[in-house]
Amino acid sequence: MLSKVITLNNGRKIPTVGLGTYKSPPGQVHQAIIDAIDGGYRHFDCAWFYGNEAEIGAALKEEITNGKVKREELFITSKLWNNFHKKDKVVPMLRETLSYLKLEYIDLYLIHWPFAFKETSPLWPIGEGAEAYSDIDYLETWEGMEECINQGLAKSIGVSNFNSEQIERLLKNCKIKPVVNQVEVNPNLNQKKLIQFCKDRGIIITGYCPLGRVEEAGIRGFPPPTMLDPKVAEIAKKHNKTSAQVVLNYLISLGITVIPKSVTKSRIVQNIDVFDFKLDAEDVAYLDSCNRNSRVCGLEMFKDHKYYPFNLEY
Ligand SMILES: NC(=O)c1ccc[n+]([C@@H]2O[C@H](COP(=O)([O-])OP(=O)(O)OC[C@H]3O[C@@H](n4cnc5c(N)ncnc54)[C@H](OP(=O)(O)O)[C@@H]3O)[C@@H](O)[C@H]2O)c1
Numbered sequence: 282m283l284s285k286v287i288t289l290n291n292g293r294k295i296p297t298v299g300l301g302t303y304k305s306p307p308g309q310v311h312q313a314i315i316d317a318i319d320g321g322y323r324h325f326d327c328a329w330f331y332g333n334e335a336e337i338g339a340a341l342k343e344e345i346t347n348g349k350v351k352r353e354e355l356f357i358t359s360k361l362w363n364n365f366h367k368k369d370k371v372v373p374m375l376r377e378t379l380s381y382l383k384l385e386y387i388d389l390y391l392i393h394w395p396f397a398f399k400e401t402s403p404l405w406p407i408g409e410g411a412e413a414y415s416d417i418d419y420l421e422t423w424e425g426m427e428e429c430i431n432q433g434l435a436k437s438i439g440v441s442n443f444n445s446e447q448i449e450r451l452l453k454n455c456k457i458k459p460v461v462n463q464v465e466v467n468p469n470l471n472q473k474k475l476i477q478f479c480k481d482r483g484i485i486i487t488g489y490c491p492l493g494r495v496e497e498a499g500i501r502g503f504p505p506p507t508m509l510d511p512k513v514a515e516i517a518k519k520h521n522k523t524s525a526q527v528v529l530n531y532l533i534s535l536g537i538t539v540i541p542k543s544v545t546k547s548r549i550v551q552n553i554d555v556f557d558f559k560l561d562a563e564d565v566a567y568l569d570s571c572n573r574n575s576r577v578c579g580l581e582m583f584k585d586h587k588y589y590p591f592n593l594e595y
Pocket of ligand 1: 464495526543545
């Protein structure tokens with residue numbers, strides 16, 4: 282049976298399923314957090330860049346104040362955005378996030394991407410070219426992340442969108458080891474090599490875009506999400522589950538945590554109800570065969586940045 286929590290290399294525990302919040306709109310994300318807590322979620326994936334941490338914080342505060350959940354039962358993640366990679370910006374940016382989330386500490390703070398933008402650049406500098414880039418080394422940023430632990434503002438620290446070489450270099454040069462590397466994982470991009478690489482070094486993968494960001498796929502030309510594959514619908518029918526549940530169960534079986542995003546109550550509830558069935562060997566073989574190394578979140582427009590992570594196999 283699949284485990285509902287995974288132990289990190291510092292002994293802390295991360296719930297296997299968390300709620301994603303990217304593009305969870307104002308006016309809806311508050312209710313999504315309430316529905317998720319009611320539905321049993323204790324892990325929430327946030328980021329300064331998503332621009333909705335204040336509304337999430339209000340919902341968390343409400344649930345803690347009315348006794349639905351205790352702070353120490355929650356596992357809240359946030360991420361440092363690319364314009365703030367200077368060592369002495371890290372603690373102030375986490376303090377800002379904590380004030381939005383109305384929390385005294387974060388459970389996990391991540392470097393959102395290994396590459397930096399200048400502080401004065403737009404947050405999303407499309408079309409600005411290399412002018413917008415900063416070559417601040419993520420090793421410098423990591424020293425700021427370690428300071429977050431030293432000051433008691435973060436219980437754990439980690440990275441996101443780091444490739445194997447960046448992980449290795451960080452491990453050789455850090456005082457505090459990262460606990461998590463959050464990267465895209467879905468059946469189109471099952472990341473088995475990176476998962477094993479990180480596992481061998483005591484780092485857990487959290488998989489983002491686990492459902493292939495399904496509703497945007499047709500519009501934005503993303504790779505066709507596996508959860509829309511008729512064969513996956515057949516597998517789901519056999520187990521009396523939905524295609525999304527089949528995909529999430531498969532991903533968790535790879536030894537990772539997943540953070541599906543939804544603002545729809547029925548889907549929020551559905552996406553955590555994935556632990557009561559086991560896929561057959563032929564189901565797993567089919568889902569394995571869907572791997573085509575295609576990304577939803579490749580950020581190819583920044584591929585000439587010195588620290589762009591996806592120029593090597595994994
Ligand atoms: N570290 C990074 O760089 C990074 C990058 C991308 C994402 N993330 C994190 O990962 C989270 C998840 O990724 P994502 O939001 O990009 O994509 P996703 O979770 O793969 O897909 C979200 C989409 O699927 C729909 N959906 C959710 N559950 C469903 C279900 N059971 N049946 C049918 N449709 C369903 C949602 O619609 P509704 O909301 O309308 O229900 C939404 O449109 C993000 O929210 C964010 O927290 C991190």
